Amino acid sequence: MKKTLLALTALTLLATAAQARTWDQIKASGTIKIATEGAFKPFNYFEGQKLTGFEVDLANSVAKQLGLKVQWITQPFDNLLIGLGQDRYDFVIASHGITPERAKAVDFSDPHYCTGGAIVSKPGGPKTVADLSGKTVAVQVGTSYLDNVKKVSGVGDIKTFPKDTDAQAALMAGRVDAWVSDKFLGLDAVEASGGKIVQGSLLFNEKIAMAVKKGNTSLLKELNTTLGKLENDGTYAKLSNQYFGEDVRCR
Numbered sequence: 288m289k290k291t292l293l294a295l296t297a298l299t300l301l302a303t304a305a306q307a308r309t310w311d312q313i314k315a316s317g318t319i320k321i322a323t324e325g326a327f328k329p330f331n332y333f334e335g336q337k338l339t340g341f342e343v344d345l346a347n348s349v350a351k352q353l354g355l356k357v358q359w360i361t362q363p364f365d366n367l368l369i370g371l372g373q374d375r376y377d378f379v380i381a382s383h384g385i386t387p388e389r390a391k392a393v394d395f396s397d398p399h400y401c402t403g404g405a406i407v408s409k410p411g412g413p414k415t416v417a418d419l420s421g422k423t424v425a426v427q428v429g430t431s432y433l434d435n436v437k438k439v440s441g442v443g444d445i446k447t448f449p450k451d452t453d454a455q456a457a458l459m460a461g462r463v464d465a466w467v468s469d470k471f472l473g474l475d476a477v478e479a480s481g482g483k484i485v486q487g488s489l490l491f492n493e494k495i496a497m498a499v500k501k502g503n504t505s506l507l508k509e510l511n512t513t514l515g516k517l518e519n520d521g522t523y524a525k526l527s528n529q530y531f532g533e534d535v536r537c538r
């Protein structure tokens with residue numbers, strides 16, 4: 288009898304632990320747990336010890352609007368959606384493009400920006416999709432860049448890196464012919480390089496959104512409503528201008 292009870296308690300505990308926190312539970316706790324990567328400047332990155340960036344500021348604004356404190360968790364990009372499924376945090380904001388594949392595993396919010404994957408190379412290197420034929424391309428693992436570079440007909444070797452910064456470093460070191468990454472991030476990198484690298488064509492466009500655990504509709508609704516508010520009250524435009532000098536919302 289005792290044993291059965293114990294087993295039942297353990298099962299109940301497991302079952303509760305495997306449940307994403309609903310909006311009411313998050314609200315009652317006073318703190319929302321948000322995960323990002325922290326290595327994708329200017330979207331989410333570290334300035335010394337401080338986690339910052341457009342997405343970090345935007346998510347902090349969302350939490351503030353919701354009256355919550357934030358606990359940030361940083362994870363390698365490839366682990367972020369897995370950790371969401373394991374209820375290690377409430378939502379993820381890390382420049383995930385909305386894809387049918389990912390939408391099977393998580394629920395996406397309304398997009399918080401629109402962008403595309405662009406080719407970056409050294410001057411004289413590949414600039415167009417056709418130029419990638421037979422060329423070696425660096426991309427971050429688990430990204431939409433990888434999926435889309437794979438689709439380029441005749442593309443040479445594709446080298447994947449755990450971090451986008453490592454993919455960029457491979458290009459700088461001349462170990463690959465091109466690097467495909469976010470177009471805004473690429474522009475920043477081009478500017479910082481002082482002419483060592485240049486941006487070429489866009490490979491594809493994508494809508495970027497926050498992700499909650501599949502089925503966490505109560506939290507999703509709060510995120511969407513709050514994002515809408517920030518887009519209407521000028522907060523979004525201010526942040527976007529600060530980081531990009533333009534408004535990057537989808538339209």
Ligand code: ARG
Nearest residue numbers: 324327381382383384430431
């Ligand atoms: N937008 C791309 C994708 O959806 C790359 C995102 C990479 N994000 C990051 N935090 N490194 O896969």
